[in-house]
Amino acid sequence: MAKIRIKKNTTKKEVIIEKAAKLFREKGFGAASMRDLAEVVGVEAASLYNHIQSKSEILQAICFKVANEFISHLEAVERSNDSTLKKMEIIIRFHIKMMLEQYEYVYISDHEWRHLPEPYLSNFLNQRRSYRKRLSDIIEQGIAKNEMKNIEPYVAVLTILSAISGIESWQRSRKTTSAETLEASMVKYLIEGLKK
Amino acid sequence: MAKIRIKKNTTKKEVIIEKAAKLFREKGFGAASMRDLAEVVGVEAASLYNHIQSKSEILQAICFKVANEFISHLEAVERSNDSTLKKMEIIIRFHIKMMLEQYEYVYISDHEWRHLPEPYLSNFLNQRRSYRKRLSDIIEQGIAKNEMKNIEPYVAVLTILSAISGIESWQRSRKTTSAETLEASMVKYLIEGLKK
């Protein structure tokens, strides 16, 4: 028996997760209750359990969805023949795009992962560490090839990822700066600071 | 009657807030209970209320302590005669120092302020907005004086503050990079990216 599809290609489980993402971002995972979630879904709390197994399953779905998107994008970039600087620019632009288009999901993956239960927590942190290591390998190559200035790669990765994650605060703001200006200026800042 | 001082110049209230800062950082404000806090303080939960008024009073104390330190440092920098670039470097170094030396406090002020009750929440956000505006004014001057490259000041501030806030993740890590290298590299990255 096929899953009920509410609209086009959308299971009720997907609706729940989407509403949960918004709720978890607004109130934090710990402070958002299943009854809060049920209300925005338009159902009683107990009914949610016909579609999901637990509250933390929702968090897992969100965190690993985001992680997987970043990892598979990185794999594509690694396979390309672009310069190291171009690779970093592509990755930075992708991170910014994700932050603009999938704000709620990325925010939760960035800020609420600590509430993942084991063994998902360790798994998530391992993926994260590995991802950052691969970014810092690209920067290390860039320095070796004299395309980038001699900066500690670990710190460069930390700076880049944290800076982009700060777009969260732009999302919450009155947005006197357009998304285009934001992307252009941030890419300029982060790439110029990297360039030899 | 003077407050009881546990060690030198330390009231029990200060001890509670310090322990709370560590706890809130580890578990998040929402997930940390007063009974958790009581345990690390070495007392029953009800006894905490001889020294504090409520759980959220602790959060207020932490958030506004940090905010005040940043604001009064900024005021000193504004009064100085340094170049705009030097001003920004001083501010960046101060933020990094705070992140290294008062990690727990700064982290909570950065990440848990959303749990502040009104009117403290609005008050906090106003101070924050005003602080960032004053930073972007410095950068605007820097661009006008041709000391800095033409970057959208709002985005530059966002980038700088977020990047520094990411030191949080270094704090939690195994620290293969020293604090000195971290500071030197991050300042280099952020200032070079700003310089004309």
Place this chain on the structure above:
DNA sequence: ATCGCTATCTAACAGTTGTTAGTTTTGATT
């Protein structure tokens, strides 16, 4: 119309939450 299967509902569970009331202990000052 009736079957079978979902999805929803109500009610309840056992545990936890921040906090208060009332009592007892502690420890410095008299």
Place this chain on the structure above:
DNA sequence: AATCAAAACTAACAACTGTTAGATAGCGAT
């Protein structure tokens, strides 16, 4: 040694937590 306030304790509160059990309603296929 007596006093007295500060600070600790025990016990409890009402509200809320994630989750389960069991009954009921909805609905496509027979």
